[in-house]
Amino acid sequence: MMKPLQLLKRLFDIDIPEQDGGTDSDDILVYKSNQFHKILMYTIVVYSVVYTVFNYWIGNNFDALLSVLILPAVLVSILLDLRGWVLASKVWNLFQITLTVALLSMSSYPDKSVLTFFVPVCIGTLINFQGKERVYGYLLVLYTFVLMTFLLIMDVRFPGNAILSQGALRIEWIANLIGSSLISILEIIYILILSQKIQNKMMVNAEHLKELNAELNRSLSANYQKTHQIEDQLQKIQASELELKKLSFIATKTQIGVIVTDHQGKIEWVNEAFTHTSGYALPEVIGKKPKEFLQRGNDQHDPVHEKLSKALAQKENVQVTLLNYTKEGKPYYNQLDITPVFNDLGQHVNFIALQKDITKEREQQEELLRINTRFDRITERSSIGIWEWDAVLNRVNWNDVLIRQYGAERSDITTDFFTFWKACLHPEDRSFVEERSNQLVAGKGEILEDEYRICRHNDGGVRILKTMTLAERDENGNIKRLMGSSIDITDERNFEHSLREKNEQLQKTNAELDNFVYSVSHDLRSPLLSVKGLIALIFELPDLDATIETYLKMADKSINRLDDTIREILEYSRNSRLGLVQESFDVKNLVEQICGDLKYGLDHNFRFIIDSTGPNTMLSDRSRIHTLLRNIIGNAVKYRRVDIPDPMVRFAMKHTERGLVMEIEDNGEGISENSIPKVFDMFYRGTNTAVGTGLGLYICREIINKLGAEIEIHSVVQKGTRVVLTFPDLS
Amino acid sequence: MKHFLLVDDDEISNFIHKRVILSADPDAVVTEIQSSVQAIAFLNERVRSGEALPDFLFIDINMPELNGFDILQEIQKTMESHLPNMKVYMVSSSLYDRDKERAMQFSFVSGFIEKPLSKQGILNMIRDIS
Numbered sequence: 001m002m003k004p005l006q007l008l009k010r011l012f013d014i015d016i017p018e019q020d021g022g023t024d025s026d027d028i029l030v031y032k033s034n035q036f037h038k039i040l041m042y043t044i045v046v047y048s049v050v051y052t053v054f055n056y057w058i059g060n061n062f063d064a065l066l067s068v069l070i071l072p073a074v075l076v077s078i079l080l081d082l083r084g085w086v087l088a089s090k091v092w093n094l095f096q097i098t099l100t101v102a103l104l105s106m107s108s109y110p111d112k113s114v115l116t117f118f119v120p121v122c123i124g125t126l127i128n129f130q131g132k133e134r135v136y137g138y139l140l141v142l143y144t145f146v147l148m149t150f151l152l153i154m155d156v157r158f159p160g161n162a163i164l165s166q167g168a169l170r171i172e173w174i175a176n177l178i179g180s181s182l183i184s185i186l187e188i189i190y191i192l193i194l195s196q197k198i199q200n201k202m203m204v205n206a207e208h209l210k211e212l213n214a215e216l217n218r219s220l221s222a223n224y225q226k227t228h229q230i231e232d233q234l235q236k237i238q239a240s241e242l243e244l245k246k247l248s249f250i251a252t253k254t255q256i257g258v259i260v261t262d263h264q265g266k267i268e269w270v271n272e273a274f275t276h277t278s279g280y281a282l283p284e285v286i287g288k289k290p291k292e293f294l295q296r297g298n299d300q301h302d303p304v305h306e307k308l309s310k311a312l313a314q315k316e317n318v319q320v321t322l323l324n325y326t327k328e329g330k331p332y333y334n335q336l337d338i339t340p341v342f343n344d345l346g347q348h349v350n351f352i353a354l355q356k357d358i359t360k361e362r363e364q365q366e367e368l369l370r371i372n373t374r375f376d377r378i379t380e381r382s383s384i385g386i387w388e389w390d391a392v393l394n395r396v397n398w399n400d401v402l403i404r405q406y407g408a409e410r411s412d413i414t415t416d417f418f419t420f421w422k423a424c425l426h427p428e429d430r431s432f433v434e435e436r437s438n439q440l441v442a443g444k445g446e447i448l449e450d451e452y453r454i455c456r457h458n459d460g461g462v463r464i465l466k467t468m469t470l471a472e473r474d475e476n477g478n479i480k481r482l483m484g485s486s487i488d489i490t491d492e493r494n495f496e497h498s499l500r501e502k503n504e505q506l507q508k509t510n511a512e513l514d515n516f517v518y519s520v521s522h523d524l525r526s527p528l529l530s531v532k533g534l535i536a537l538i539f540e541l542p543d544l545d546a547t548i549e550t551y552l553k554m555a556d557k558s559i560n561r562l563d564d565t566i567r568e569i570l571e572y573s574r575n576s577r578l579g580l581v582q583e584s585f586d587v588k589n590l591v592e593q594i595c596g597d598l599k600y601g602l603d604h605n606f607r608f609i610i611d612s613t614g615p616n617t618m619l620s621d622r623s624r625i626h627t628l629l630r631n632i633i634g635n636a637v638k639y640r641r642v643d644i645p646d647p648m649v650r651f652a653m654k655h656t657e658r659g660l661v662m663e664i665e666d667n668g669e670g671i672s673e674n675s676i677p678k679v680f681d682m683f684y685r686g687t688n689t690a691v692g693t694g695l696g697l698y699i700c701r702e703i704i705n706k707l708g709a710e711i712e713i714h715s716v717v718q719k720g721t722r723v724v725l726t727f728p729d730l731s
Numbered sequence: 732m733k734h735f736l737l738v739d740d741d742e743i744s745n746f747i748h749k750r751v752i753l754s755a756d757p758d759a760v761v762t763e764i765q766s767s768v769q770a771i772a773f774l775n776e777r778v779r780s781g782e783a784l785p786d787f788l789f790i791d792i793n794m795p796e797l798n799g800f801d802i803l804q805e806i807q808k809t810m811e812s813h814l815p816n817m818k819v820y821m822v823s824s825s826l827y828d829r830d831k832e833r834a835m836q837f838s839f840v841s842g843f844i845e846k847p848l849s850k851q852g853i854l855n856m857i858r859d860i861s
Contacts, residue, residue, distance in 0.1 A: 518827060522793055525824040526741060526846070533747035533847030540754050540850070567826050597845070623828050 257355040263348045265289045265312065277334075277357045279327030290353070294324040294334070308336075315340040315348050321358065332359040385465075385486035387417070391479045405465065405488050407456030426453035426462060437469070441479055446471050451489070464490045510577055521570045525563060532559045568695035571627050575702050581621050587662075588616040591651050594630045598637050606640060607648035608633075614655050620727060624703045629664075631696045632723050636666035641718070655729070662725040671715040679713065733857065734783070735761045738770040738802065739791035739822070748789065748822070748848045755853035767797040771805050778810045784817045787856065789848070792823040792830055799823070803837045814839045818860060822846055 076092060251258045257274035261267050267285045275281050278294060285293065304320050311318030317339045324334040335358045341350040376399060379386050385402030389395070396417035403410055406424050413420045425433055429452040440448045448469040453462050466489045472481040535556045538544070588610060595608040618625075629651075636649035649666045671679060678684045680701040683694035704711050708728050715721040735752050739745050745763040752759050762785065764770040770790075777784050792799035799821055806819070821834040824846045831843045844852065 518825075522823075522825055525826070526744070526793075529824050529846040530741065530743045530747060533744070533751065536847065536849065537747060537750045537754075540750070570826055596842075602851075626828055 255356075257353075257357075259290060259351075259353040259355065261290070261351045261353070263350065265351060268350070274355065277326070277332070277355070278324070295322070296325050308338075312338065312340075312351070321362075332357050333362045334358070383488065385488075387484050387486070389417075389482040391481060402486055405463065405486060406454060407458040407461065412457055420457075424454045424457060426455055429453050440469060440471055441482075444477055446473075462490075463488050464493045513577065514574070517570055517573050521566055524566050528559055528563055528566070532556065532563070535559070565695070568699060571631075572695060572699050572702070575624060575627065575699055575706065578623075580706065581623065582619060583622055584617050584619050585622045585625075586616050587618050587625070587653055588612050590622070590626055591629060591633070594626065594633055595651075597630075598634060602637065605645065605647065606637065607646065609648060609650040611650065611652040612654075616653070618660050618727065620707060624707060628700050628703045628725070629662075631700050632664045632725075635696065636664060636668055636721070639668045639721075640666065641668050658726055659729040660727040662727075663722060664725075665720065665722040667720040670717040670719050670721050671713065672717050673715075676713055676715060733759045733787065734785040735759055735787045735789065736770070736773070736785035737761065737763045737789045738767060738794075738799075739763075739789070740765050740767075740794045741791065744791070744846065751848045751850055752853050755850045756857060767794045767799075767802050771797070771802060774806065775809060784810075784814075786816070786818065786860070788817055788819045789822045789844075790819065792821060792825055792834075800833060803834070803840065807837060807839070811839065818856065820844050820856075822848065 252271050253273075254271065255273050257277050258269075258271040259267060259274055260269040266287050266289055270280070270282050270285060280293065304322060308318055308320050308322070317337075319335075319337045321333055321335045323331055325331050335356045336353055337355075338351055338353045340348055341352055343349050378384075379399055379401055383401055383405075385399060385405045387396060387398035387402055398417065400410075403413075406420075408420075422430070422434065433450060433452045436448060436450060439445070448471075449467070450469075451464065451466045453464050455462055465486050467484060467486045469482055469484040471479055472483070474480050535552050538552055539549070591610055595610070599606075599608065633649055633651065640647040640649075644667065647667065649664065649668075652663045652665075654661055679697045681694075682698045684698075701711070703709075704725070710726040712724040712726075713721065714724070733756060735749075737745050737748050739748070742765060745765065749761045749763060752761050762773075764773060774784065776782075790799045790802050797805075803819070803821075806814070817839075818841045819837075819839055820841055821831075821843045822845075823830060823843070825831075834840050834843050
């Protein structure tokens with residue numbers, strides 16, 4: 001198989017030139033067509049010459065002419081192709097088709113012309129229109145085919161052509177067949193060669209491609225690494241961009257004013273917070289220095305400004321608080337933190353100033369300071385020692401009063417406060433005070449009140465302190481803070497002590513006095529009562545002289561008055577001296593007892609009536625109530641009318657809203673209206689009918705005052721007296 | 732025939748009381764004892780011998796050695812079971828409620844009488860027991 005191909009190759013000098021680089025499909029095709037047309041050119045030239053000679057020989061002149069005409073057209077086409085003028089080749093191809101069709105229509109025997117020209121033209125066309133243009137090639141082939149088929153069917157003939165003999169026609173037909181077949185075979189062979197060549201070439205190329213591929217892979221892998229690195233860097237860049245975004249967001253949105261200036265201090269940027277505080281927006285202040293518009297006149301020459309200027313000049317970080325003014329002229333305290341910014345080369349490029357309006361804080365601080373000062377003055381004046389322990393910071397603060405209470409100076413407390421304090425505690429009190437303090441810290445209590453002794457630091461003097469400790473706890477119950485106050489109550493305690501001693505002494509004296517009064521009254525009365533008893537005995541004697549009897553009655557009366565006086569003086573002294581005693585007792589019983597006593601030795605017709613509804617008990621000083629009622633009921637007995645048949649005294653008691661009300665009503669002599677206001681006066685006596693000292697009602701009033709009670713006296717002479725006593729309800 | 736026992740260190744007081752009692756009840760037997768210690772001995776002897784106790788016993792409060800309350804305690808201690816037959820009265824010139832209250836705390840004490848005894852008072856007492 002290879003031998004004839006190699007022969008052909010030599011014959012036609014077919015050489016497939018190696019092409020550099022470009023394995024582009026267009027190049028291959030141009031190259032392919034070039035080679036093809038070379039073969040075709042030779043074949044067609046030979047064939048045309050043979051054909052022309054033959055037609056001329058058999059007298060087919062037209063076909064001979066046709067062949068002569070077609071020959072240069074085909075040659076032009078081939079040359080154009082060989083030159084590589086693709087567009088011109090295409091145009092010429094179209095022209096060829098048209099020419100072929102036109103010539104065919106004039107042929108005596110179009111069938112053979114078809115075989116002769118149609119196939120090569122079609123193949124040429126298909127080769128010329130490659131790639132995307134292939135469809136146009138097909139269309140042209142189709143168009144040519146349809147047109148020629150039409151001409152054949154319609155049997156269009158060129159009129160001038162001679163009619164050939166059957167023999168000549170057969171020969172021509174055979175020649176055409178042979179020529180066309182030859183051309184077709186040649187073309188097929190050529191394509192085979194070409195494809196073989198291309199295959200070889202492709203194999204070489206494949207090797208090359210493999211190498212290239214390997215190379216590509218290597219470079220790809222290298223690229224991949226590089227890409228990875230780049231991606232990493234990209235990510236880093238993105239991250240830093242994000243960071244930058246965040247930072248700028250923070251700078252924009254933070255509540256702290258931010259000012260960025262250039263190295264000269266001229267503003268480049270401010271944030272919203274700055275605008276909010278100062279009232280100046282970025283466009284208004286850009287390129288200006290902050291001090292040009294934030295400050296007013298005279299404020300600029302104080303130490304703070306000097307410190308600021310110095311720091312800025314030396315490119316140092318500085319924190320200052322300035323009095324600035326807003327756009328509206330409102331002053332505010334501006335806490336500034338200015339930081340110079342340097343670039344990588346160490347050149348100063350910016351200042352960044354953070355500013356915060358601390359007017360409110362300042363005011364609060366000043367207010368707090370005022371309060372503190374006031375508080376200090378109060379504690380100083382009232383001598384209250386104050387201390388505070390911050391558990392978190394483990395720090396103790398105390399005022400000067402406290403230090404003085406311990407007889408110390410601040411410098412004396414070299415150790416911590418609590419050590420100093422414990423050392424000062426009185427040895428006898430130390431253990432209980434420490435224990436109670438520990439209990440407060442460990443337990444849940446909030447307040448601790450104590451009273452203990454200390455030995456002063458300077459002179460060891462024992463002082464008594466009254467202290468209070470408050471515990472402030474967190475939600476877990478742990479101590480956050482302890483606060484305490486301390487008052488030196490030594491003087492008060494000493495005073496109280498002496499007062500108590502005096503009181504005890506006084507009570508003792510009182511008791512002695514009471515005993516004395518008791519003894520005196522008893523010892524005075526005993527002989528008096530004996531005399532009284534003796535007089536009573538004398539009255540019993542038979543045949544008593546009338547004069548003696550008169551005298552004795554007078555003596556008896558005097559003795560009674562003396563006895564009453566002793567009794568009343570005793571009662572008066574007891575009422576004024578003895579303290580009130582509260583006890584619950586039965587009033588009715590008491591009244592019955594009083595009446596029983598009064599009844600003793602009294603005329604039989606005197607009646608004691610006791611009315612009591614409801615409870616009879618009362619809470620009061622039994623002894624005083626006894627004295628009071630005995631005096632009032634005793635008065636009713638004493639001043640009874642002897643000239644009426646039914647002298648009486650009626651006692652009534654009831655509980656009302658106003659308190660316990662007692663009424664003592666009699667039908668005795670009564671008191672004149674003028675005398676009523678005076679009956680309570682000391683030593684006032686309204687009548688001489690009975691014995692009286694003028695002390696009884698005075699004592700009653702004293703008792704009533706002491707008990708917080710009230711007394712009313714309603715009286716009509718010769719009709720009777722009604723005394724109303726009202727006691728506050730103590731129960 | 733009522734028997735009265737007067738215990739008082741004051742001789743005159745005893746004399747007066749005896750006269751007052753006799754004037755109220757001429758048949759009465761009145762025994763006067765000036766010493767509280769002797770009075771207790773007298774009463775104990777009566778209890779021991781089974782002899783009848785006095786119908787009325789008048790005791791003064793303020794006396795040397797043992798006072799009236801001491802006698803009351805002694806009576807409470809040694810002869811309470813015999814008491815229903817004997818009316819015991821405290822007789823005193825004391826004006827103190829305290830004394831009176833203290834006396835009345837003894838359940839067998841019938842009353843507290845201020846000196847001097849009166850004829851009417853004695854009559855009332857005699858009437859009360861008969």
